[in-house]
Amino acid sequence: xxxxxxxxxxxxxxxxxxxxxxxxxxxxxxxxxxxxxxxxxxxxxxxxxxxxxxxxxxxxxxxxxxxxxxxxxxxxxxxxxxxxxxxxxxxxxxxxxxxxxxxxxxxxxxxxx
Numbered sequence: 001x002x003x004x005x006x007x008x009x010x011x012x013x014x015x016x017x018x019x020x021x022x023x024x025x026x027x028x029x030x031x032x033x034x035x036x037x038x039x040x041x042x043x044x045x046x047x048x049x050x051x052x053x054x055x056x057x058x059x060x061x062x063x064x065x066x067x068x069x070x071x072x073x074x075x076x077x078x079x080x081x082x083x084x085x086x087x088x089x090x091x092x093x094x095x096x097x098x099x100x101x102x103x104x105x106x107x108x109x110x111x112x113x
Contacts, residue, residue: 001043003029003036009043
């Protein structure tokens with residue numbers, strides 16, 4: 001991952017601050033020519049550990065929260081954190097009966113081409 005991508009992720013504007021953040025959190029910064037890179041695996045592992053510590057500190061059921069997060073179960077995650085979720089789903093969809101003139105002209109041009 002390029003250091004500028006990490007700066008966007010951290011919402012930093014100064015590259016020196018990003019480098020300082022990496023040094024503080026024991027993340028290796030590799031210099032290749034003028035470009036600087038960090039391992040994306042290290043960044044994702046850092047944020048996973050940060051989330052795990054947050055869940056363990058703030059909630060009574062951290063294992064359930066971490067499992068829901070890892071399985072990308074957004075409803076289960078919010079419910080295990082005590083946040084109510086409304087599950088309203090629109091059941092019927094209707095298509096437009098008529099197309100606009102511009103849309104019909106476009107389709108006619110495609111058919112004739």
